[in-house]
Amino acid sequence: MSAQTTVAARVKKAPVAMHGVDTPHLLATINAVGAQPALGKFQFRAKSRWISGTHSRSTMSGFFGAGGEHQHKSRFEAEADHPAVLCGADNAPLPVEWVLHALASCLTSGIANIAAARGVPLKKVEATVQGDIDLRGILGLSKEVRNGYQAIKVSFVIDGDAPPEQLAAIVEQSKARSAVFDIVTKGVPVSIGVETGA
Amino acid sequence: MSAQTTVAARVKKAPVAMHGVDTPHLLATINAVGAQPALGKFQFRAKSRWISGTHSRSTMSGFFGAGGEHQHKSRFEAEADHPAVLCGADNAPLPVEWVLHALASCLTSGIANIAAARGVPLKKVEATVQGDIDLRGILGLSKEVRNGYQAIKVSFVIDGDAPPEQLAAIVEQSKARSAVFDIVTKGVPVSIGVETGA
Numbered sequence: 001m002s003a004q005t006t007v008a009a010r011v012k013k014a015p016v017a018m019h020g021v022d023t024p025h026l027l028a029t030i031n032a033v034g035a036q037p038a039l040g041k042f043q044f045r046a047k048s049r050w051i052s053g054t055h056s057r058s059t060m061s062g063f064f065g066a067g068g069e070h071q072h073k074s075r076f077e078a079e080a081d082h083p084a085v086l087c088g089a090d091n092a093p094l095p096v097e098w099v100l101h102a103l104a105s106c107l108t109s110g111i112a113n114i115a116a117a118r119g120v121p122l123k124k125v126e127a128t129v130q131g132d133i134d135l136r137g138i139l140g141l142s143k144e145v146r147n148g149y150q151a152i153k154v155s156f157v158i159d160g161d162a163p164p165e166q167l168a169a170i171v172e173q174s175k176a177r178s179a180v181f182d183i184v185t186k187g188v189p190v191s192i193g194v195e196t197g198a
Numbered sequence: 199m200s201a202q203t204t205v206a207a208r209v210k211k212a213p214v215a216m217h218g219v220d221t222p223h224l225l226a227t228i229n230a231v232g233a234q235p236a237l238g239k240f241q242f243r244a245k246s247r248w249i250s251g252t253h254s255r256s257t258m259s260g261f262f263g264a265g266g267e268h269q270h271k272s273r274f275e276a277e278a279d280h281p282a283v284l285c286g287a288d289n290a291p292l293p294v295e296w297v298l299h300a301l302a303s304c305l306t307s308g309i310a311n312i313a314a315a316r317g318v319p320l321k322k323v324e325a326t327v328q329g330d331i332d333l334r335g336i337l338g339l340s341k342e343v344r345n346g347y348q349a350i351k352v353s354f355v356i357d358g359d360a361p362p363e364q365l366a367a368i369v370e371q372s373k374a375r376s377a378v379f380d381i382v383t384k385g386v387p388v389s390i391g392v393e394t395g396a
Contacts, residue, residue: 020251026285030337037340040333044295048302050323053218056306058299060291065333066283073288076295078276080303085264087224088307090271093258095304095378097242097274098296101256103388104246105278106293108254109286110336124396125248131386135238135263138308138375139228142235148380152388157395164394171392177336180293182346187385188329190301190350194369196362197355198322 021116039066054082055091086135096149100129102180107154110174115160120170122160129154152184219314237264252280253289284333294347298327300378305352308372313358318368320358327352350382 015023033040042065048058061075080095082088093101104127115122130153137147158167175181213221231238240263246256259273278293280286291299302325313320328351335345356365373379 020249020253020287022251022285029285030339033333033337034339037334040337040339040343042331042333044292044298044329044331046295046298046302046325046327048299048306048325048327050306050310050320051218052310053220054307054310055218056303056323058302060295060299063281063295070281070283072281072291076291078291078296078299080299080307082307083261083268083270085268087220087227087311089218093270093274093276094242095300095307096381097244097258097261098276098300098303099378099381100242100244101246101258101276101278102293102296102300104244104256105254105296107390108246108248109252109278109280109293112248112250112252113285122248125254127244127246129244129246131242133240133242133377135231135240136235137380138377139231139238140375141228141232141238145238146380146384147375148377148384149386152386154388154390156390156392158392159394159396167394168392171390175390177338177345179331179336179346180297181388182335182344183294183297183382185385185388186344186346187383188347188350190352190379190383192305192352192354192369192373194354194356194366196357196365198357 015117016119018116018119018121019112021112023116026113026117041065051079052089054080054086054088056080096131096133099149099184100131100152103152103154103184104129106178106180107156107171107174110178111156111158111170114173114177115162115170118166118170120160120162120166122158124157124159126157127154213315214317216314216317216319217310219310221314224311224315239263249277250287252278252284252286254278294329294331297347297382298329298350301350301352301376301382302327304376304378305354305369305372308376309354309356309368312368312371312375313360316364316368318358318360318364320356322355322357324355325352
């Protein structure tokens with residue numbers, strides 16, 4: 001029996017909202033996309049503008065999905081910069097730190113959703129994420145050293161109304177269904193276009 | 199002649215600070231890591247805490263590098279959430295949007311540094327990043343559909359005191375040296391540990 005079947009089987013018993021997850025809505029969404037796969041096509045976007053040095057600001061506001069355009073409740077903005085030791089003004093987290101935030105938050109939201117679908121109320125989910133990188137890559141000092149992280153380690157502390165094995169299985173299922181875990185571990189084709197001028 | 203050699207050759211002429219990049223400091227950093235490779239070993243970290251539903255908050259404060267521990271100027275915090283159409287409260291950008299911010303900001307900081315090293319003052323760098331994703335993956339509705347983005351497209355508009363080919367070559371070199379571009383296109387091994395309890 002697949003993990004997905006397990007979730008569906010449990011869920012049929014009693015989809016109950018818990019710990020901030022509207023479980024009936026979540027299940028209805030899965031069923032809606034199952035019935036009409038085109039609803040599952042999404043496009044997310046960020047618009048970024050250079051400020052000065054290594055400092056930039058991105059805006060995330062609109063996205064496409066479920067058959068139409070959407071706007072976030074707020075127009076979200078975020079910055080990035082390098083710290084002083086990497087010749088920046090340290091106005092914001094580094095781009096590579098944002099990757100760690102993306103990974104932790106994706107796994108955590110999955111844990112909350114899956115726990116709710118399995119009827120397990122959670123009390124605490126904390127994650128520490130560490131990424132090891134050798135800057136000889138990006139500094140162009142070695143052809144053997146990659147530019148990105150060599151390894152990332154995520155350590156969860158999780159508490160909820162279920163035995164440890166069941167909590168660990170929820171984390172495992174989140175990993176199996178996480179968009180950012182998939183992006184970061186398997187890679188995505190990225191195309192870059194350039195237009196020049198004022 | 200490699201791109202790296204080209205940069206070094208140009209830089210020897212006159213490393214001049216411009217558009218917020220302290221070019222002499224940047225070059226000195228590259229030389230320092232070249233002379234003492236252990237200085238290039240860095241570890242970045244994020245600590246994340248679940249709030250409710252799909253909403254979580256990360257903190258990025260300390261990191262290791264250049265032979266010692268560092269603290270950011272500020273203790274940076276960032277949130278993530280799902281929008282209403284994905285059963286969240288839309289308190290913050292989605293984890294997958296944070297990946298786009300990380301990618302845009304990494305390429306942009308590289309562009310600014312490389313332009314300074316090549317003596318090209320920049321006037322504008324803007325990027326639009328789009329990521330296409332089919333949610334049948336993360337919703338467990340199809341084994342053929344991946345969880346993460348199927349493709350990401352980055353569109354730069356760049357203006358500076360150089361001909362279009364030179365500006366395009368700066369973007370190309372940033373791509374060749376970007377940590378996040380490398381992470382997102384090639385993937386990174388991620389290990390996940392779980393501790394349960396209060």
